[in-house]
Amino acid sequence: MQVNKPVGREAAARKYDILSALMAHGLAGDQNLQRLVLRLISLITTRYNWQRNELTMGQKEIARLWCVDERTVKRDMARLRALAWITVKRQGARGRVSVLGLDLERILLDTRPAWKNIGEDYVSRMTDQPASPAVANVVPFRRAEIEPAEGCWARMRILLQAEDPSIFDAWLAPLTEAGQENDILHLTAPTRFHATYVRSHFMARLTVAANRSEPRLRGVRLLP
Incomplete structure (x- = not known):
């Protein structure tokens, strides 16, 4: 899945698509996941620079936005980094906060199972496939079989x-x-x-x- 940068003429629609994917993923999960996704969306809608893929916001400011303490911010930001949804672009130093980025491809990969809950048209748009494909006389590539194994x-x-x-x-x-x-x-x-x-x-x-x-x-x- 190659993710086009959400800038240009179709930027607004692309941003809504990414936020919709996160929303559907969160709603399909438990309360902990819902809370984490909501907090991420709040950072995106208030401080994220889509064009530069940069999120610059200190822990105190995040805690105020989320209405939590800084320990909770550290815990949830660590969870988002562990998911690889958030990456550190430049580590903070000398009183400056870290510059973070979003891995939009990883977010879309992880949220993909919930796309169907939004609708067939959304899945078709995100996968660049016709909404109701006609049966074509095409021989598909052989699907790679995964043999039972450990490791x-x-x-x-x-x-x-x-x-x-x-x-x-x-x-x-x-x-x-x-x-x-x-x-x-x-x-x-x-x-x-x-x-x-x-x-x-x-x-x-x-x-x-x-x-x-x-x-x-x-x-x-x-x-x-």
């Missing part, structure tokens, strides 16, 4: 396929595990071109999947 890469494959089956089939399924070293998962690609493409487009996705499958992992290295 971090096996768990990651399940997560990655659920996020985006077409990308998984084309680029991630052919990867194989080559072991772990110093809490880094090593994966091998079938060709050098394949490895280069995955490094350029999907390393963030692999890193998040690795951390969610095995939290002690610090990253992923792709060979060759």
